[in-house]
Amino acid sequence: MTVTFTALPTDHADHLRNGGKDAYGNLPETAISDGPGHPCRHCLNNIDAGDAFLVLAYRPFPSLQPYAETGPIFLHAKSCERYGATEVLPPMLQSPDYIVRGYDADDRIVYGSGAVTPTTDIADRAKMLLAREDIAYLHVRSARNNCYQCRIDRN
Known part of the structure; x- marks a missing residue:
């Protein structure tokens, strides 16, 4: 995957x-x-x-x-090109760690799926979580402020 x-x-x-x-x-x-x-x-x-x-x-x-x-x-404020790389960690993810959390097909948090994850481990954790049938997609959120960063989808 x-x-x-x-x-x-x-x-x-x-x-x-x-x-x-x-x-x-x-x-x-x-x-x-x-x-x-x-x-x-x-x-x-x-x-x-x-x-x-x-x-x-x-x-x-x-x-x-x-x-x-x-x-x-x-x-x-000015137009910029939408990020579109697969398998490449976005350049803005520069903190040492982030929350990676799963959501189901009804857009509800999948309890137990969220964890503070070292930035270098985000892709591997995403693959592990997205292998689960109960998880439809993931959010990457700030580990300090819980701000939404981006979504992770399976291909």
Whole structure:
């Protein structure tokens, strides 16, 4: 099995960049990056110092339900190419570790699947979790703040 690190869909990014509202009904805020620490959820790269970016509330789930967490994310203010590599760890994943957690086909957390995982072990853990029939996809989240980073899907 191979895994794909899935970025925020381009239509979502374009909507937000073109005046669309975030998950809370607010317009995204604009800020200027002071360097690493502002990962774009569309290209999955860090936003360079001096570049404009959007700060917004994002819910990476198709509908409201008890497990549909919403939180802050960053997005390049200008268009960027969506990340599309398979089996390649996104460049923005530079912390020593992240939470990797499984979700079922109904977008509910699969209890017992979440763990703080060293960054170098994310792909192997993803393959192990996605081999389970009860797990449809995974989230990579900050181990410090629980912020959504990206999704992992099986190929």
